[in-house]
Amino acid sequence: MEKLSQSLEDYLEAIYVISLEKKIVRVKDLVKKLNVKTASVIGALKKLELKGFVEHEHYGYIDLTPEGIRKATRIYEKHKVLFRFFTDFLQVGSETSEKDACAVEHFISDETYSKIIRLIKFIEKSPDRQPQWFEDLKSFMNGSHEELAN
DSSP: OOOOOHHHHHHHHHHHHHHHHHSOBOHHHHHHHHTOOHHHHHHHHHHHHHTTSEEEOTTSOEEEOHHHHHHHHHHHHHHHHHHHIIIIISOOOHHHHHHHHHHHTTTOOHHHHHHHHHHHHHHHTSTTSSOHHHHHHHHHHTTOOHHHHO
């Protein structure tokens, strides 16, 4: 699968997310979601179209190709997992978690990402569902249990 720049991955993910919400994606939707200029969207769409990820007629709707859907879904799933890891496990606030997930999703190795997924599954499949050590971890990450920090 072709490697895209961080910026193009952001466009691809935004197209996918908007399509989940609205079914129809237009240039103005991307301008608003990404807080960029129309010319930037048009330039990114041309690059994504050349790479086979989107179809876009001038002044028309933006559609992801099957390859675009696969790539965008992977980026979006990675974003959701990282966001959840930051908020639920590390107890980072939502706004910061959103920004960090958006940044990290582009650079995290497959190995590290798969280990995060395995950790989440391990905790979810625990017979206790929320074992005491996990509750202690959350308290610790929120600043309680300071004696453990030293």
